[in-house]
Amino acid sequence: MIRLFKHYIPHAVLLLGLLDLLILLVTGEIAWQLRASRAGIDPGQLANRLVPMVGFALVVWTAMIAVGVYSSMALRSVRYAGARLLVAVSLGIIALSVLDFLFPGSTFWRSTLLFAMIIAVVLLLFNRLITGSLIGTTAFRRRVMVLGAGARAERLRLLAERPESGFVLVAFIKMSDGAPVVAEAIPRSAIHDLGAFVAKLGVSEVVLALEERRNSLPLKDLLRIKTQGVHVNDFSSFMERETGRVDLDSVNPSWLIFSDGFSSGRMVSSAAKRVFDILASGLLLLLTLPVIALFALLVKLDSKGPAFFRQQRVGLYGETFEVIKLRSMRTDAEKDGVKWAEKDDPRITRLGRFIRKVRIDELPQTWSVLKGEMSFVGPRPEVPKFVAELEEHLPYYAERHMVKPGITGWAQINYPYGASVEDSRNKLEYDLYYAKNYTPFLDLLILLQTLRVVLWSEGAR
Known part of the structure; x- marks a missing residue:
């Protein structure tokens, strides 16, 4: 995920959003050219209509954000996304039509907006079909390894199984002698060099999901992983980032005091x-x-x-x-x-x-x-x-x-x-x-x- 102004945005959402914005810019130009061709007039230079084109793209894009086009449900269902896209583009076109009425000549002609609406819905849906199928693959998900095999590790496994999840769990490492909740966890004793194991699996992040951290932190392992350039995160911070909420089952006063926030x-x-x-x-x-x-x-x-x-x-x-x-x-x-x-x-x-x-x-x-x-x-x-x-x-x-x-x-x-x-x-x-x-x-x-x-x-x- 990318952190923008202290708020986390999934890579998939950011990628899809930027592609949609680019498509809207192209849509504005196509609609303008089509309308000029049908009216038999010179479309003029691109630089002269750049501001209205950007305005068109931003207004419709804002409407898409507002109606939930980038929600988790919209990312996994083209039908759901299509309904929201139609509403968003319609709202954007209505807003631009009002602006065109209030400030004549400052925006696209209203007839041009009709062309833009039809083209935008088609191209944006096509983008959902192509890009949506790609961002759902593991190639676009972070590779995460979990240190722990208890109840917290199981919660991470369930979270990773959600269709909208932005990460894939590549391994669970059993760090204690207790009975594991995650059956497929690998005992730490079975791995000679954890750093080499992390490198071999191509892990991009390690999450510490121990049930009891007092006197049990694997400091040597964590130091080795960190110095390899792999991001190390604790369970509470990882859950906050991935779910957009503070996990009451795992946080403690010290985490709230020392974590980033309440600035x-x-x-x-x-x-x-x-x-x-x-x-x-x-x-x-x-x-x-x-x-x-x-x-x-x-x-x-x-x-x-x-x-x-x-x-x-x-x-x-x-x-x-x-x-x-x-x-x-x-x-x-x-x-x-x-x-x-x-x-x-x-x-x-x-x-x-x-x-x-x-x-x-x-x-x-x-x-x-x-x-x-x-x-x-x-x-x-x-x-x-x-x-x-x-x-x-x-x-x-x-x-x-x-x-x-x-x-x-x-x-x-x-x-x-x-x-x-x-x-x-x-x-x-x-x-x-x-x-x-x-x-x-x-x-x-x-x-x-x-x-x-x-x-x-x-x-x-």
Whole structure:
């Protein structure tokens, strides 16, 4: 994987994305030439239309990122990718058509965009068929050797078997005398020179997956491997990189303290984040005020009670604040106390089910963003009662409050909606990853990917 602004991007995704961007640039030129030929006009010099071509490619490419064209599912299913590609290209063309209407002559003609849309879908699908079949082979995967044969090694084996995995396990080395969980593990005593063994297998990375590291670290072996130019990684860091979350089953306080992350250098980034929150929330409130007013009226007509729902939530550094949403449940929903939402929750009103699915109920929270109690991106704020319970059951839960809560977040775009302690544990792993690796780049990625969640109602309940 390549680390870009503290966030890991698989080589396969980066390769596919760059090829797609190149294809979009070529598509823009082909569409322009085709339109000029049909109209019987001189296409002109390439340099004169370079800016619109790059703009076309970037807008459509951004739409592709937003709708999940580069998700793990899209990488293994051409049919899935094709549906997302069609939506992404359509959204990109609509956006460019609006720009062409607002700024005439600055972009491609709208008739040219029609040609570009058809050509882009065909070429991008063809790229998926060719490149997708290649990046799934072991030639494009890192060769990893595991030191250990216990439960952690087994977890790595299961992770490597996923179709979207970016690595292949070439060997397991049994480092202790205990019974192995991974049956095919090779005893360390059977290998005379581990360094030569690593070189022979063409290993690019070694992962330390020992169940008990105290007084058992194979320092001599690790030093030999490291000096051969082979990357050595511990289990927790490897899992963080490959899954995009902090593995609660293996991390300990020392790993969190000494690992890369939680940088104090984020002061400038935090200032930029706040400026963006103020400008974006102010504009969004202005644009969506009619929508909020309309649905507030519909909520009043649909069921008895106030249009808005107010509730105490836990925010930055554990401080509480009042969150405001359009009411989607009956007024007596919490008469027996606060409880988790359920699938097909009977407390949700008819209109409430719709506004939850399209996220309209979340729009009033923009006011909390403008006031500085929330951000657009961050861990979802929870009810104080749930926080108290979860801090008792889940390690490091309090650490998620070291960043400002958000309307959307890394957990929301990566984990389906859940309302239980186990779901909270899974979401916490993503929240800790965000808190540890926050950058404006990650925020931008989350904001773009939120469009995918809204369009396909992923996570709504």
